[in-house]
Amino acid sequence: MSYVSETLEQLIAKNPGEAEFHQAAREVLESLEPVIDANPAYRKNAILERITEPDRQIMFRVPWIDDKGVAHVNRGFRVQFNNAIGPYKGGLRLHPSVTLGTIKFLGFEQIFKNSLTGLPIGGGKGGSDFDPKGKSDREVFEFCRSFMTELYKYIGADVDVPAGDIGTGAREIGFMYGTYKKITGLYEGVLTGKGLTYGGSLARTEATGYGLLYLTQAMLEAHGQSLKGKTAAISGAGNVAIYAAEKATALGAKVVTMSDSNGWIYDKDGIDLAAVKEIKEVKRARLTEYKNYRPKSEYSASGHVWQVKCDVALPCATQNELNLDDAKALVKNKCTAVAEGANMPTTAEATEYLIKNGILFAPGKAANAGGVATSALEMSQNSQRLNWTFEEVDTRLHGIMVNIYRQAAAAAEKYGHKDNLVVGANIAGFTKVADAMLAQGIQ
Ligand code: NDP
Numbered sequence: 001m002s003y004v005s006e007t008l009e010q011l012i013a014k015n016p017g018e019a020e021f022h023q024a025a026r027e028v029l030e031s032l033e034p035v036i037d038a039n040p041a042y043r044k045n046a047i048l049e050r051i052t053e054p055d056r057q058i059m060f061r062v063p064w065i066d067d068k069g070v071a072h073v074n075r076g077f078r079v080q081f082n083n084a085i086g087p088y089k090g091g092l093r094l095h096p097s098v099t100l101g102t103i104k105f106l107g108f109e110q111i112f113k114n115s116l117t118g119l120p121i122g123g124g125k126g127g128s129d130f131d132p133k134g135k136s137d138r139e140v141f142e143f144c145r146s147f148m149t150e151l152y153k154y155i156g157a158d159v160d161v162p163a164g165d166i167g168t169g170a171r172e173i174g175f176m177y178g179t180y181k182k183i184t185g186l187y188e189g190v191l192t193g194k195g196l197t198y199g200g201s202l203a204r205t206e207a208t209g210y211g212l213l214y215l216t217q218a219m220l221e222a223h224g225q226s227l228k229g230k231t232a233a234i235s236g237a238g239n240v241a242i243y244a245a246e247k248a249t250a251l252g253a254k255v256v257t258m259s260d261s262n263g264w265i266y267d268k269d270g271i272d273l274a275a276v277k278e279i280k281e282v283k284r285a286r287l288t289e290y291k292n293y294r295p296k297s298e299y300s301a302s303g304h305v306w307q308v309k310c311d312v313a314l315p316c317a318t319q320n321e322l323n324l325d326d327a328k329a330l331v332k333n334k335c336t337a338v339a340e341g342a343n344m345p346t347t348a349e350a351t352e353y354l355i356k357n358g359i360l361f362a363p364g365k366a367a368n369a370g371g372v373a374t375s376a377l378e379m380s381q382n383s384q385r386l387n388w389t390f391e392e393v394d395t396r397l398h399g400i401m402v403n404i405y406r407q408a409a410a411a412a413e414k415y416g417h418k419d420n421l422v423v424g425a426n427i428a429g430f431t432k433v434a435d436a437m438l439a440q441g442i443q
């Protein structure tokens with residue numbers, strides 16, 4: 001049995017019930033075969049066993065009291081996966097579906113994504129099965145404070161630096177930062193995605209969505225295409241989706257769909273982003289309200305946005321939201337590119353189908369790395385006690401995304417999988433971390 005198959009078999013046996021982690025690990029490990037074969041030192045030094053086993057996984061009780069005085073208990077997680085190239089770095093997801101397996105898949109992906117940015121950050125992820133939806137600000141504060149009274153023990157500006165993800169935005173980061181500072185007395189860059197008045201970076205809010213489009217543009221240009229005049233389908237209506245839609249529009253595309261967990265909107269004249277921002281960012285409401293702003297738009301509570309005809313598809317909501325049927329519809333409708341704003345939004349079968357059918361495919365760990373890259377730029381600014389301008393951060397972000405595309409494309413070609421960015425991103429991200437692990441001995 002090959003080293004990769006052996007490691008995967010052990011991983012599945014040792015981590016039962018963690019389907020998303022198995023899915024992410026399988027995708028990465030299988031694409032590493034050519035590199036593993038070419039470098040016997042990786043097997044000799046148990047690199048695959050070590051890179052798939054987190055340094056530590058922390059699970060804790062998070063009790064909080066609601067507005068009626070009733071106590072609740074959620075489960076908190078932080079998985080510190082790998083710090084070979086820098087402090088653990090990765091977001092905190094607050095969503096009722098969160099399990100240890102979810103956080104492990106995200107933390108594992110983060111190792112390679114963070115490596116691709118070229119910046120010194122290791123991989124980690126955390127979160128809770130708490131649902132911020134429908135909670136008052138006071139309830140969210142209670143939860144965040146309780147969560148941080150445990151998490152603070154394990155993090156620090158040079159140790160582990162959490163940030164936002166699904167359900168964790170500026171409000172939650174503010175509450176958590178305040179609690180960390182209150183307990184430790186340290187004013188340090190322990191979280192990223194902070195508000196601009198207390199250490200946040202300009203362009204961090206926009207970074208994941210903008211970065212997604214910078215990488216998409218680089219990929220299209222390498223194939224003699226551009227975003228100008230293209231129709232784009234986007235899923236999600238959160239942080240990533242909103243700023244992906246903003247940049248896609250600025251680069252000349254027309255965005256015709258967005259979605260939330262209840263349904264999706266189709267606006268053939270192009271989505272009114274100011275309306276979506278008001279509904280989602282200000283009112284924290286549902287996309288059903290979009291019709292009040294644009295009576296001619298359509299709302300659907302069933303199916304996926306991928307059934308709509310588009311040239312470019314940008315899944316920006318959550319994992320496994322683009323399945324084989326969706327992939328078939330995209331191919332049938334002559335879509336030319338899929339770039340993942342979310343983490344692992346395309347199922348394994350759908351990814352294979354899209355690539356086989358010649359669709360340009362940018363995997364999340366390359367395409368959505370702009371968020372964490374800009375988080376690392378926020379860490380730099382915090383260390384320097386300086387703030388850079390929006391243009392400076394945005395220019396660096398653009399350079400990082402173009403470089404990620406080039407690195408992934410070059411690694412794919414070098415190992416005989418030209419244009420396969422899944423293989424290329426995994427190999428390029430892995431090599432740097434694995435070589436750092438080799439240099440540091442068996443730890
Ligand atoms: P937000 O919470 O801001 O938005 C998430 C959006 O996706 C919402 O519209 C939400 O709908 C929808 N959604 C979430 N979960 C589900 C679900 N289970 N089924 C259907 N729809 C769902 O999160 P982000 O925009 O920050 O994150 C989106 C994706 O991007 C995630 O995969 C995240 O890991 C990834 N990502 C985020 C980065 C960041 O910097 N924020 C960086 C890199 C990747 P509703 O409003 O109904 O909840």
Ligand code: 2IT
Nearest residue numbers: 090091163165371372375
């Ligand atoms: O998935 C991700 O890369 C994020 N949620 C952003 C992590 C970060 O540390 O900014």
